[in-house]
Amino acid sequence: MSNSPHSFPKALTWRKIGPKLILYPLLIITALFCLGPFLWLLSTAFKTGENVYAFPPQFIPNPISFKNFLDVFDIMPLWTYIYNTIYMTGLGVGLNLVMCTMTAYPLARIRFPGRNFIFYAIVSTMILPNAAGMIVNFIIIQKMGLYNNMLGVVLPSAISVFNIFLLRQAFITIPNDMEHSARIDGAREFKIFYSIMLPMIRPAVATVVIFDFMAFWNSLIWPVIILDDQDKYPLAPALQYLQGTLSYNFPYIAAGTIISIIPMIIIFLILQKQFINGMVGAVKG
C-alpha cells in the first residue's frame, strides 16, 4: 500500500499473473492424475529386465527399449486379436448404420398404418427393465448355432433403440421441400432415402458411428461369453485373459495394452469435437 508510482502497475501484473500461477499447476496436477496410469503403463512398456522393478522407479526408462513392442507379437497372437477387433467393430458399426437408419427413416418420414404403435413399442424398451437380457440373448444365440462365432457377438447389438431414437429425431428435422422436389423428379423411395435424406443427417450419423465404434472396440464381457476359442478374442478380452497367465512378464501386457488403446486415442484426437458434442449432446437431449 505504498504511494510509490510503481505500485499500481505492479499490482496489475500480479492480478494478471497470480491466478495463472495457481491455475496452471492445478491443470497440470489434474492432467497427471488423468493420464498418470497410462503414462506409467507406457513407461513400463519401454522397460526390460530389472528396470521394470527398479527402486526407486524409473519414470523415464533408461534405456528406452522398443523390444517389448516387437516381442509381444511373438508372445501372443496380437495380429489375430487386432484383426478380430477390427472385424468385430467394423461389422458392428456397419450393421448398426444400415439397420438403425433403415428403421428410423420410415418412422420419421413416411405415413403408414401402425407407425405410432411400432415407434412407441420400440421406445418403451428403453424404460422396461431387461433383467435377464444377457441370459436370454445367450440362449437365443446358442439356439441359432452362433455360439463361438463373431456374428453371435455382434448380432444382439446390431441394432440399438437409442440410435433409432437419435436418427429419427434427425430425420424429422429435414425440411419437406427436399423430399418434394426429389419426388417430382421421379426419384424412387429408396433413392430419396439413400442419396438425399441420409446425407442430410451426417452429424447424427457421426454420433452413432462414434458411440458404436467405442462400444464395440472396448467391449469385454459379451465376447468372453460367446467366444470359446481364445484365438477368436478381440483385444480387450484377450488382454484381460493374458494378464492372468502372463503376469510374470508384465511389460508385454503393458505393450499390448498400449497398442490396443492407440487407435481409439488417435481417432478421438482427430474427431474430438464430434466425440464430445456427440457424447454430451446425447444426454442433454
Place this chain on the structure above:
Amino acid sequence: MAVSKEQARQTRFAYTMLAPGIILLLLFTFIPIVYGLPLAFTNYSAVDTTKWVGFKNFIRAFEDPDFWISLKNSILYVIVVPIIQLLSILMAILVNNKLRFVNFFRISYFIPVVTSMTAAAIAWKWVFEEDGILNYFLTTLGITDAPISFMADMNLALYGVMCVTIWKGLGYYMMIYLAGLQSIPSELQEAARIDGAGRWKVIWHITIPLLMPFVMLCSLLSVMGAIRVFDEIYVMHGPKGDPASATLTTSIYTYKISFQDYNFGYGAAVGLVVSLLIMVFTLLLFKYTRKGGMNYYE
C-alpha cells in the same frame, strides 16, 4: 384411386425398410424382456430338464450369504456418485477459465473416457501393485510406513476399484458440467464477486445451485453405472470378486451364476431383484428432480 395406390406403395416401402430391424429387435430386445420374467421361476440350466420351480430361485438367493454380500457391495458402490460429481464439477470450473492451452487439458482429461475399461483396469492394477508406483509415493512421502496391498486387502479392494470407476468417469461428467457452466449467465457470479464473496463462496452458493439440473442428470447416469459396475472388477479381481468376495457386486454375482455355473433360471431371478433395486434408486433420484424424460446411453 391414385392416392390410395400411392399410399399402399408407401406402406409397402415402409414395412420393407422396417422388417430387418424389427426382426432383430424382436429377437434380442423384446423376447428377452418378455421371456426374462418366467425364466426367473424355472430351473433352466445347462444340466437339468427345465421345470417350473416357483419362488425357489428367490428363496435360494435370499439364503445365499454371497447374494447379500453382493447387494451390500453394490449399494456401498454408490458412494462413488457424489465423489465423481464433486470432482468433475471442480474440474469443469477449472477448465472453464479462459487460459492458453486450456483445450489441451480438456482433451487430456477426456482420454480415460474413450479408452477401454480393460486397459484402464490393467493400468491401475499395475499402479496398485504392492511394489508399485503408488506405494512408492506413499512411503517416500512418509504417508505410510509399509506398502499397502490395495489389491489383496479385503477392506481396501473395493475402494481400489472405486478409484478406477471415479477416475474413468471424471472427464465425461466434466464435459457435461462444462456445457452446463457455459449455459448459465455469468452475471450472477460476477455480481456476487463484486459484493465481496470469495471464490469458494461463489462456487458453493451460486455456481453449484445453478448447476443443479446437471447435477441431477449426472447423478442419475452415475448411479446406474455404479450399480452395474462390472468390467473393472472383472479385470482387477476376476469373476468371483476376489479377495474372498470383497469385490463381489450384484453384476459379478449374476455373471458368475449365469455364465460360470450356467444356472440361467437362478441368474434371471437375481437379475430381476437387481432391476427392482435399480428402479428404486432411480425413483428416489427422480423424486428429487422435477425434470424427467431424459435419455441416456451406456
